[in-house]
Amino acid sequence: MSTPPRKLFGTDGIRGKANQPPMDAGTALRLGQATGRFFNRGSHRHRVVIGKDTRLSGYMLEPALTAGFVGAGMDVMLVGPIPTPAIAMLTRSLRCDLGVMISASHNLFEDNGIKLFGPDGLKLSDVQEAEIEALMDAPNFLESLAAPTKLGRANRLEDAPGRYIETAKASFPKGRSLDGLRIAIDCAHGAAYKVAPTVLWELGAEVVSTGVAPDGFNINRDCGATAPAKLAELVRERRADLGIALDGDADRLVLVDEQGRVIDGDQILATIAGSWHRQGRLVGGGVVATVMSNLGLERHLEGLGLALHRTQVGDRYVGERMREAGCNLGGEQSGHVILSDFGTTGDGLVAALQVLALLVEEKRPASEVCRRFEPLPQRLVNIRFTGASPLGDAEVTAGIAAAGARLGKRGRVLVRASGTEPLIRVMAEAEDEGEMRGTVDELAALIRARAAAGAIRKVGAAE
Structure with a gap:
C-alpha cells in the first residue's frame, strides 16, 4: 500500500524558517492538537515530553505545542535544552505516549524543526505522519478536542539532564575510565552544551570544551559537526587525544584525531563495527548505512565478512532497516550513528564513547584506531x-x-x-x-x- 503524500513532514520531521509557516506558532499549535488527538487513545492519562535545543525560536514553538497538547487532553512534561537521543530515551522511560524535540539539527538559528517520537522511542513512520497531517486538515477538527474537564496539565521535569547523563555513562564499559585522556569537545552551542562535557568529566577525562555558551543565535555557527575546523585547531593546540564535534541537537558527530584530521561517520561505523565484530557483539552480520556512504566502507566490511545494507538518506530509514535486518549498528556518513543496544536514534555522545572505549582498550592514538579504510574519491x-x-x-x-x-x-x-x-x-x-x-x-x-x-x-x- 502506498504512503499518503505529506506536505509538512520531510525526511526528519518538520523543518523551516522560524516564525514562518510551517515553523510558526499557529502551525505548531495545530500540530500539537492533531498529534495529541492522534495519540490520545485509551482510558489512561496520556503524556508527552517536550525538549528543545538552544535556538531563540524554541521559546515560541514550545508554548504553542504545549497549548496544542493540553487542548487535546495530554499532560505535558517540559525538559528544556536536551539532546534528541535524550528525548527518545525519556519517552520510553517515562512511559509517555509521545516525545517531541524542537530542533533544526545542524541548521543555523534562523531555522527550526519538530521531530516526533512514538511510545517506543522511535521516530514516527511516514504513514503516521501522513495521518497526523490529515487530522490537521480535517473539517470540524477542533470539535474533536478535549472537553473543558479533560484538558491536560503542563509541568517541568527538573532531573531530565541527569537521567540522560547516567544513561550515557552506562554505555561505557564497566570498570573502565577515561583517566589520562584529554578530550576536546565542541557542543555547537547546542542542546548538549551541559550534559556532554559532564559525562566525559565524570568518566575521568580531562575535558577541553568549546561551543558551550549558547545565546539563542550562535548554534552551529562556524562550529560543531558541520564545521570542525576550529575543533581541529583546538585539538592540536591543547594536544588532545581526541576531538568530538556534535551538532545542534547532538544526534550526530564527527571526530578529530590527535593530528587534527577529521574522522567522518563512515570511519566511525567501520571502527565500531570492527571492534564489536571481534568481541562478538555485532548482531545481524553487517551494518546499515545510506546510499551516500563511501564504497571504501563497503569494501572494508566485505573484507571482514560483513554485509553493508544500504538505505535511503535519513537516520529514520537507517533505523527501520536495522530492525528489518536484525542489525544493532547503523548510521550515515554525516555522523548519525545508531547503536540499538543503547538507544533508538542517533546519539553522538554515546557513539563517541564507543570509540573512546576502544582507545582505552588498545592504548593507541586515534589516528591509528579510527582510520580503518582508504575512502574512494x-x-x-x-x-x-x-x-x-x-x-x-x-x-x-x-x-x-x-x-x-x-x-x-x-x-x-x-x-x-x-x-x-x-x-x-x-x-x-x-x-x-x-x-x-x-x-x-x-x-x-x-x-x-x-x-x-x-x-x-x-x-x-x-x-
Whole structure:
C-alpha cells in the first residue's frame, strides 16, 4: 500500500524558517492538537515530553505545542535544552505516549524543526505522519478536542539532564575510565552544551570544551559537526587525544584525531563495527548505512565478512532497516550513528564513547584506531531546478545508466532528488579521481541542460 503524500513532514520531521509557516506558532499549535488527538487513545492519562535545543525560536514553538497538547487532553512534561537521543530515551522511560524535540539539527538559528517520537522511542513512520497531517486538515477538527474537564496539565521535569547523563555513562564499559585522556569537545552551542562535557568529566577525562555558551543565535555557527575546523585547531593546540564535534541537537558527530584530521561517520561505523565484530557483539552480520556512504566502507566490511545494507538518506530509514535486518549498528556518513543496544536514534555522545572505549582498550592514538579504510574519491554537486524534476527526462535517465556502466566495479554513481528542496544531488565515486570528477561534471551538465529545457517548455506552454 502506498504512503499518503505529506506536505509538512520531510525526511526528519518538520523543518523551516522560524516564525514562518510551517515553523510558526499557529502551525505548531495545530500540530500539537492533531498529534495529541492522534495519540490520545485509551482510558489512561496520556503524556508527552517536550525538549528543545538552544535556538531563540524554541521559546515560541514550545508554548504553542504545549497549548496544542493540553487542548487535546495530554499532560505535558517540559525538559528544556536536551539532546534528541535524550528525548527518545525519556519517552520510553517515562512511559509517555509521545516525545517531541524542537530542533533544526545542524541548521543555523534562523531555522527550526519538530521531530516526533512514538511510545517506543522511535521516530514516527511516514504513514503516521501522513495521518497526523490529515487530522490537521480535517473539517470540524477542533470539535474533536478535549472537553473543558479533560484538558491536560503542563509541568517541568527538573532531573531530565541527569537521567540522560547516567544513561550515557552506562554505555561505557564497566570498570573502565577515561583517566589520562584529554578530550576536546565542541557542543555547537547546542542542546548538549551541559550534559556532554559532564559525562566525559565524570568518566575521568580531562575535558577541553568549546561551543558551550549558547545565546539563542550562535548554534552551529562556524562550529560543531558541520564545521570542525576550529575543533581541529583546538585539538592540536591543547594536544588532545581526541576531538568530538556534535551538532545542534547532538544526534550526530564527527571526530578529530590527535593530528587534527577529521574522522567522518563512515570511519566511525567501520571502527565500531570492527571492534564489536571481534568481541562478538555485532548482531545481524553487517551494518546499515545510506546510499551516500563511501564504497571504501563497503569494501572494508566485505573484507571482514560483513554485509553493508544500504538505505535511503535519513537516520529514520537507517533505523527501520536495522530492525528489518536484525542489525544493532547503523548510521550515515554525516555522523548519525545508531547503536540499538543503547538507544533508538542517533546519539553522538554515546557513539563517541564507543570509540573512546576502544582507545582505552588498545592504548593507541586515534589516528591509528579510527582510520580503518582508504575512502574512494567522492564528489557531490547540487543542482537547483524549477518545474518538473529533470530526473523524469529520458536523456537524463540514459545518461545516468551509461555513466554507471562505464564505472562498473571501479566506482558508482548516485543521482537523487532532495527530500526538502528542489535540488538534484549528483554524486560519484571512483578509484580514479579524474574519472570521478569527469563523471560528475558530465552528469551535472546534462541535468542542468535538461532542467533548463524543461523550464523553457513550461514557460512556452504558459504563454
